[in-house]
Amino acid sequence: MSARRVCVLGGGAWGSVFALICRDAGNDVTVWARRAEQVDEINAGTNRAYVGDVRLDGIRATTSLEDAVSGADLVAVAVPSGSVRECAAAFAPYLRMDASVLSLVKGVEAGTLSFMTDVLVDALGCSPQRVLAVSGPNLSAEIARHQPTGTVVAGSDAERAGYVASRIHTAYFRPYVGSDIIGAEVGGVVKNIVAMAVGACTGMKLGVNTRSFIINRGLTEMARLGVALGARSETFLGLAGLGDLVATCSSELSRNFSFGYRLGQGMNVSEALEASAGTVEGATSCPHVLALAGRLGVDMPIAQATQDVLDGHVDVETAALRVFRSPRVTDGVDARAV
């Protein structure tokens, strides 16, 4: 058995590209996927639907969780957020006692309003120190083309986080170590909501000043929520905060951005959802984020305006004006209201 065995759960775009990174960093990599056809494809060195022409040679795939997880000292979870709890419960029996679990998933669980690392800790019944989050400006298609990319490995155990970072470091993928898991989780979720709002402004033909304003005030909302949940405000200056936010808001490929863009151009919500061909994560998580914010007394006017548009309570122009014309306040993360 290899001393550097990594298991990646999920054969979508991010799972496949993360497997590539791990392979290139010198690990022995197994991908678990649910569908046998996908497993066969990966074992034949391709995964066309998700990574196009990029070859997955040297990466093994299996439909057996036991086969994938047993023996791996690094288990990366890249399944849809709604499946994380079920998946974790299913692989828990095969997890090595010393293995680190990496969450590549962004989301808030419906009902519990828990972030993904908390769901993993809960479902695995393991120490929180063993569960880490990977987050940053990580468009998988660019990583697959070896474009220089930075990320954050956030874990409460600094030694473990440093070790995990060294296991996934390649010439094109540069992990920074962080200790603020909550900050990374909040950043990964709220960015999608802000990307919808930035998309809407772009669809309304507003310019760079407005875009930058929304990104900036959106980051402030993200930081306020994070700080209320126990994150450090500095995290939001980093790759998992601002970095990921800027990338998501710059990518026309982002489903959240294009969904907002269509709303800004005048489509109604159901037309825009239909045109999006897939889950718009920001639209799914927005009510959960607002529920958390409400519980903590955190003001999130951009998220609230976005939700009001999603609920059909206001049109997108009215919502934008409401954000822009709210009372003037001080700048910065500690501002009391916006």
Add this chain to the structure above:
Amino acid sequence: MSARRVCVLGGGAWGSVFALICRDAGNDVTVWARRAEQVDEINAGTNRAYVGDVRLDGIRATTSLEDAVSGADLVAVAVPSGSVRECAAAFAPYLRMDASVLSLVKGVEAGTLSFMTDVLVDALGCSPQRVLAVSGPNLSAEIARHQPTGTVVAGSDAERAGYVASRIHTAYFRPYVGSDIIGAEVGGVVKNIVAMAVGACTGMKLGVNTRSFIINRGLTEMARLGVALGARSETFLGLAGLGDLVATCSSELSRNFSFGYRLGQGMNVSEALEASAGTVEGATSCPHVLALAGRLGVDMPIAQATQDVLDGHVDVETAALRVFRSPRVTDGVDARAV
């Protein structure tokens, strides 16, 4: 004499558009410009070279500093950074005792390595509380078209800053109040250096992940320098930090970005400077910023790599790889080294 009299010193793009904002906010506005032809043009309601078709009706212009400054309780300085000291010394005799002075200028003075509000305080011999900085994602062409725009009015006297903000608040221009002048000044200068680096990466056909990485690590450098100079790290999360940086790095109109872009495409430094048709502020300020950083023991690897390219010591690809391949460190503003 009007109770709301504003004087704007400088009839370039930002000065002219700031005069428009002040007019629309209900002030009686006088612009001072050096050249008589420009003054005549503004008095005829236009300033074609700087604001195109936008009308300047109701704004008065003069070549007399005494005429412009006397009686104004708000004096906005929008002359080139190299002329600020001389201009301030010339208008000091006409400045009302209670007037607030607003710096719209970004830059570091050669020799003294002082930021512009310090130059103004020094040259005017006035209390630092009377000198404020205005900074944010404020592309003047977009403001002239009434695109929703936010800015920061930073002053050490909160009451004065709040009052100034209320005097320049319009439906399309939204000032936030800040107390961190140093942070606003550092942000306004370092953003141009980062924009050159982002432009270079874009010229080398690197993607959104890399762009976001450089913006992010550039912001970290900016914040480290700022904190060493006495700024608060939170300021860099705001419109005068991140906000201005994102706008500058997103604008293909930015001379700093296009200069870097040309270097990335393979032009040498003198070709790229020649093609830039005007001052590349980032190239001018980079050695001053590095001198300040050196004095304070602050590490600024992106600025240093940029300067090494400007000095012809390394080519742009080597410089980019050096930034990307430096030792792995922790994420966030308090990282010791990058």
